[in-house]
Amino acid sequence: ETGVTQSPTHLIKTRGQQVTLRCSSQSGHNTVSWYQQALGQGPQFIFQYYREEENGRGNFPPRFSGLQFPNYSSELNVNALELDDSALYLCASSPSGLQGFGELFFGEGSRLTVL
Amino acid sequence: GIQVEQSPPDLILQEGANSTLRCNFSDSVNNLQWFHQNPWGQLINLFYIPSGTKQNGRLSATTVATERYSLLYISSSQTTDSGVYFCAVEPYNTDKLIFGTGTRLQVFP
Numbered sequence: 001e002t003g004v005t006q007s008p009t010h011l012i013k014t015r016g017q018q019v020t021l022r023c024s025s026q027s028g029h030n031t032v033s034w035y036q037q038a039l040g041q042g043p044q045f046i047f048q049y050y051r052e053e054e055n056g057r058g059n060f061p062p063r064f065s066g067l068q069f070p071n072y073s074s075e076l077n078v079n080a081l082e083l084d085d086s087a088l089y090l091c092a093s094s095p096s097g098l099q100g101f102g103e104l105f106f107g108e109g110s111r112l113t114v115l
Numbered sequence: 116g117i118q119v120e121q122s123p124p125d126l127i128l129q130e131g132a133n134s135t136l137r138c139n140f141s142d143s144v145n146n147l148q149w150f151h152q153n154p155w156g157q158l159i160n161l162f163y164i165p166s167g168t169k170q171n172g173r174l175s176a177t178t179v180a181t182e183r184y185s186l187l188y189i190s191s192s193q194t195t196d197s198g199v200y201f202c203a204v205e206p207y208n209t210d211k212l213i214f215g216t217g218t219r220l221q222v223f224p
Contacts, residue, residue, distance in 0.1 A: 033212065042201055042214040043158070056210025088156055101146060101205045101212050106158040 004093050004107035012113045013081050021076045021110045023091030031055075031102065032074040034066060035090040037109075043090055048101070049074055078112075086114045117142040117206045119215040126220045128192050136187040136218045138202035145205040147178050149187050152199045152217075161187070161200075192222045 005024045013019050025032050031050045035043035045058035049068035063079040072093070078085055088109045094102035118141040128134055138147070146165040150158045162169050162176040164185065169176055173192075178185040185202055202215040 035214075037156075042217050043203075044214070045212045048210065048212075058211055090158060092158075101148075103163040104148060104150075104160055104203075104212075106150075106160075108155075108157050111156075 004091060004105055006089075006091050006107035006110050008110055009108065010111045010113075012115060014115050015081055015083060017081050018077065018079045019081060019112060021078075021089050021091075021112075023074045023076070023093075023107060025072045025074070025091075025093035026105050029093035029095050029105070030072050031094045032068055032072065033092050033094070033101070033104070034074070034076045035092070036060075036085075037088040037090060038084075039087070046076070081114045083114050086112060088112075117144075117204065117213055119202065119204055119213050121200075121202060121215040121218050123218060124216065126218060128220065128222050130193060130222055130224050132192050132222075133188070133190045134192060134220070136189070136200050136220075138185040138187070138204075138215050140183050140185075140202075140204050140215075142183070143207045144180065144183075145207055147180075147185050147202060147204050149176055149185070150201045150203065151196075152201065154198055158201075189220075192220075194222050194224055196220060197222050 033048040034046040037043045048056040052068045065077045067075045090109045092104040092106045149161040164178045166180045173190045175188045200218045
């Protein structure tokens with residue numbers, strides 16, 4: 001059984017650019033959620049996807065968008081990058097559906113630096 | 116919105132000591148989870164515990180949903196227990212997950 005994998009592990013972008021982060025969910029899990037963790041802070045919930053549709057969103061602007069694919073993998077896209085977007089981006093999968101957040105299993109994260 | 120506060124913010128222990136971490140939340144929740152973030156940033160699920168008590172080896176957790184708090188007990192601490200411990204809650208009638216402020220634990224040999 002493979003765990004949650006994320007790519008890339010590290011990347012550097014400049015202000016105004018766009019970035020795509022990828023996540024493969026754990027085998028048997030149909031729900032994926034994304035989190036932003038700034039240095040020294042706790043994770044902040046961005047959004048959750050179930051059956052390829054957004055199912056819950058935190059307080060993030062529309063330039064943060066996502067996709068979930070039929071194999072339950074997911075992408076996080078961030079447009080018009082700002083310096084404050086520098087953070088560790090975490091993906092989690094869970095074996096749940098529309099009944100809220102199940103037990104979450106996290107990937108190792110993608111560390112984004114915006115210059 | 117809901118407030119999720121953890122205490123203490125920092126904890127320093129010698130190997131073998133016991134500790135209790137607390138998570139208080141200001142509103143009703145559907146579920147609560149405890150996580151350990153190791154020094155490399157990996158978040159590990161410890162407990163999914165909307166109510167009641169669970170145990171897993173040296174760790175146990177208790178959630179009293181009616182009183183809006185949860186406790187994480189670590190017994191016979193080891194240096195590998197070092198890191199940051201987070202609780203996370205899903206408030207009623209939301210599709211959001213809110214993380215607490217975290218407790219940073221350092222265990223010395």
